[in-house]
Amino acid sequence: MDQKSVQKVKSLSWLKKKLPPKLGSILFGIRVIGGIFVVFWVGFLFLESKYGISKHLATSVNSVLSTNLSGEQETGVQVTDFLENTQSGVFSADKLETLGSLKEKIVLLEKLYAQNPTEEIKLLLINTYQLNHQYIQARKLFYTLTPEQKKKLPLASEFLIFLQSFSQSSASEYQHLKELFEISVKQGYLSGEEVVYYQSALELSEGNYQKAKNLIAELVSPQYQDYKTSIMTAFKQYESLQDIPSYYQEGLIALQLMNHGFFGLAKKIALPLLNQHPSYILPYQVLANADFELGRRDSALVYFQQLLKLDYQQKNNYLYHLGVLSYEVGDYSQAVMFFSQITDQKLTLDGDRYLVLSYLALQQEQKALISWQRLIGYTELQKSDFYTFFQEAFWKPYREGKSSSYLAKDPKLVKTYLTQCKKLLAEKDQVVCQYGELGYAMHTGKTKSDFFAQAHRRARLYQLAEFYQLQGEIFAEKGHTNYAQENYLQALKLVDSQSEREYLKSLILKLSSEE
Known part of the structure; x- marks a missing residue:
């Protein structure tokens, strides 16, 4: 069998599509205790854990994130564009929310840490880096911890971080990884089938296939069955083929290790394969996707560009990545x-x-x-699609004191989004449609005072600059200067755009000149 025909039978499950960032989302409340924030992320962490390693890590992180939760929990749905409208200098526990993605959590934690590098924020940031596959960042921050601080992390954190971040060109770093594994086992940080699971992966990366098979056969817990099936299927797939070189088996094993979150070990196999057999496509795919998942964007770009030249059949996937x-x-x-x-x-x-x-x-x-x-021609639109459109069409121009260019250029499109929002979104997400309808009304000649009740309620629920700005303008129209100024200042805390800040400052100066 020739090389091209072999490559056609390989699994393409490595292509894990990365969704566009959501500029808007539905958020839920936080718990704030005595000025110290505790993020209620536990359920979210499990949802985000796509791979075996992340699942085990999330279980350990659970104990860190769920401690000291008490007090009253805020209720109500929150629509926000998260960090874009918050100055780094005004971050506080009151701003911390259960954001819609790990990336948004990380950006907020990084800004909080820059403002106030407390132990609590550092530990949360290390854990969240790991869950988002940002192991290099986690490693750098981990090695700034004191011995006492390290004890507050999940027990095997150093091993799990090093497992993904060890240098592929350093034999000593891989040896250190194995030493960390042995220490984790001896001290009881890893036990039972966990030990067998990680040991089998290490053996696979070293090419000790029979030993790895024997270990994998010992895995009986449900959580390891996908991994067990994938690896054994890769062996069977290779064995079913005839007259092909042995390095094809190495590529298939690297692929399955990568699919189960062992990015560092998958790269350990794939890099030598690529150097020795540059026409073999599978190592490029493993390295491209592994670096994509690990956030190594520059190297991932190089690998995907090479794949675009080598493998035209999968060009759409490569173009997307x-x-x-x-x-x-x-x-x-x-x-x-x-x-x-x-x-x-x-x-x-x-x-x-x-x-x-x-x-x-x-x-x-x-x-x-x-x-x-x-x-708008798609029927699978989500609330974030509509929220982003309403931001661009109505609320960004409003915060800058401008009219809606979307309404001026394409009023039919604007009305279509308003109509489709109510048609496509579930009942629980209709708050996004109401947000759009309010923005539309603001730009179509309605009196601002008509919206006071909505602005007051939504400002308390959602902490959005536009609702405080709207309240301020209504108070100013009624001659309540102090209330107007108070709301403008609150809005000023929530915006980051220079043009929006300048407009709010002009409103405040206008109040002063009218006194």
Whole structure:
């Protein structure tokens, strides 16, 4: 069997599509105890744990994040654009919310840590880095901990961090990893089938296949069955083929290790394969996706660009990943180029979402409007799609004291989004549609005082700058200068955009001149 035909039978499950960042989301309350924040993330951590390692880590993190929870919990749905509207200098426990993704949690924790580098924030940040596969960042921060601080982390944290971040070019670092594993076992940090699970992965990465098979056969707990099946299937797949070199088996094993979250060990196999057999596609795929998941964007870009040249059949998947990576490094023009070439219908929805975000970042409003027109044709839209549109159409211009250019250029599109929001979103998400309807009313000649009750209620629930700004304008119209100023100042704390800050300052100065 020739090389190309072998590659066709390999699993393509390694392609894990990364969804566009959600600029809006539904959030829930936090617990604040005596000015010290404790994030109620435990359930979310389990949802985010896609891979075996992350699942075990989440179990350990559970004990860290669930301690000292007491007091009253805020209720109510919160719609917010998270960090974009908050100055780094005013972060506090009151701002901390259960955000919609690990990335948003990390950005907030990083800003909190820069403002006030407490032990609690540092430990949370290390744990969240691990769950988001940012092991290099976790490692750097871990080695700044004191021995006493390390004891407050899940017991095997150093081993789990090093497992993903050891240098592929350093034999001593891999040896240190094995020493950490042995220490974790001897001291009881890992036990039972956990030991067998990690030991089998280490043996696989070293090519000790018979020993690994024997260990894998001992795994009986349900949580290890996917891993067990995947690895044994890879062996059987290779054994079913004839007249192929042995290194194909190594590629299949690397693929399955990567699929189960052993990114460092998968790379340990794939890098030598790539150097020795540069025409073998599978190592490129393993390395590209592993670095993609680990946040090593520069190297992931190189691997995906090479794959685009070598494997035309999977070009849409490679284009998508290249677009995501380009967007994440801030190369929005390049992101547009990649996303615009996608033809696979399974990828076009998320590709179009990224196109909208890329054009917004490039401040190319007309092209963004064209992408919005394409996006509204999908029936699988989510609340974040509508929230982002309403932000751009209504609330960003309102916070800058401007009229809506979307309404001026394409009023039909605006009305379509308002209509489709109510049609497509579930009852529990209709608050996003109400947010859009209020924004629409604000830009279509309605009297601001008509919205006082809504603005007052939503400002308390959602902590959004626009609702405090609206309350301030209503108080100013009624001559209640002190109340107006109080609301403008609160809005000022919640915005980050320079143009929005300047407009709020002008409103405050106007109050002073009228006194």
